[in-house]
Amino acid sequence: MSCTSQKKVTNQAKEEVVLNTNEKPNLIIIHTDEHNFRTISAYQKLLPEAQAFVWGKGNNSKTPYIDKLAEEGAIATSYYAASPVCTPSRASLVTGLHPGATGAPKNGMHISEDVPTFATILRDQGYATSYVGKWHLAGHExxxxxxxxxxxFDDNRYMMKGGHAPYFHIKGxxxxxxxxxxxxxLPxxxxxxxxxxFxxxxxxILERDKNKPFALMLSIPDPHTPDYAKPPYNTMYEDLNxxxxxxMAPEYTAIKPSWAGGGKPDNNEAFGKKAFENEKNALKQYFGMVSHIDDSVGRILQFLEDNHLTENTIVIFTSDHGDMFFEHNRRNKGVPYEGSARIPFxxxxPNKIPSGKVINTAYTNxxxxxxxxxLMNVxxxxxxxxxxxxxxxxxxxxxxxSDRITYFAKSxxxxxxxVSDRYKLVIDKKEKPYLFDLQKDPDELINFYHDAAYAGIAKMMQAELFKQMKMYDEPGLKLGQKYITE
Incomplete structure (x- = not known):
């Protein structure tokens, strides 16, 4: 197994951009919030049945319009958030930097104004750049x-600082x-x-800009809590058991690493059987929200088709992080487990990406x-x-x-x-290292770190992790390595 080393950023030079094509491609990014990748049926088709339906056989949402992107393009099976919470993940997506270099490594912080984004670069090349939806890179308001x-994003009229209320009351x-x-x-x-x-x-905005090169990011606040789907989506999955x-089984949750809520629960995200029974309906609502999002994707794809824009428009569907939804007795995000850190992409x-492509390479946003x-020839x-x-x-x-190794970190x-396409190494300053084999143990229950058969893999993953952490001045590198030298 080989590693792909990456080049260190030495400065934030002012960008000078040249476009090497006569026809500029358009760009649409559809971005959701707290979205478990398993609820996309294109992923369900690629997963073993037990992983596609962790909440019981057949119990999951269906997403025909999002699936269309995979059928007519590509799906990445090992795509991760740079940090599995909102602000740092979003900051990394728009800048191409790890959270610590964006000015916004923790929730609620403001992205640095002197760091280029893909939007500043495209704007300077004459693109009509727009942002619609939740931003969360300008505070908690x-x-x-x-x-x-x-x-x-020149048109940011509908860029919202934050919030997840299901409805808006708009009057004047x-x-x-x-x-x-x-x-x-209300009326x-x-x-x-x-x-x-949104x-x-x-x-x-697409109607306004359809006759010029455009780049638009739509950031839908769902399917984040409070887990409410509007009618008719609220009853779409009510018959699921x-x-x-x-x-969630006691034999797996009695002993957990501290980063997963072991010992004292770190907050209200630690979950139990009684809470599960009380909140099963929340998952059905979550599925409903996903279907609502899928229909919204369908509306956008239909617009492109109706306006003959399909071939030269890049459409991306992704999210900022996942939602554990009861796995390992947890809700929400912030942990390195797949349900939290792995995101849909x-x-x-059509002009460049062959249809039906599956990419098994570890990426982060x-x-x-x-x-x-x-991809846009910029x-x-x-x-x-x-x-x-x-x-x-x-x-x-x-x-x-690919056996590429990359990394992500807690804010x-x-x-x-x-993480690679198969292995995941988790290192915490308070905890012994954990090595997961995602092929043999997709539930992430077994620590192979001290297994003699995995000694070479553990050593290689660890060496590459620290190499990249040093390269990018990762904050965790300074927090101590108590367990690393044992």
Missing amino acids: KYAFGIKYKAG DKFKGINENNAAK KEEVVHSTDY TDKTLE IEAPKT LIRY VDFTPTILS KTDAKFQGLDTSDDFTNNKKVVN GGWWVSA
């Missing part, structure tokens, strides 16, 4: 617009996030669901910006920490396999995780 620093110039109970009490013409609102605004995931670009700019002097992986998407191989650097 909810349902607030008018963000001063646009990060290259007043805008408020509300729950479903309050929505029912229908004053209430709109957040997913519909999708509608996206379609308005949701089962507890295998990893599907891309369609630090790789996104250099890769997308390369040259830049901006420096990135992620890799240009565009050849994986454009070559003629139907299946791309703040309390733990770090090296």
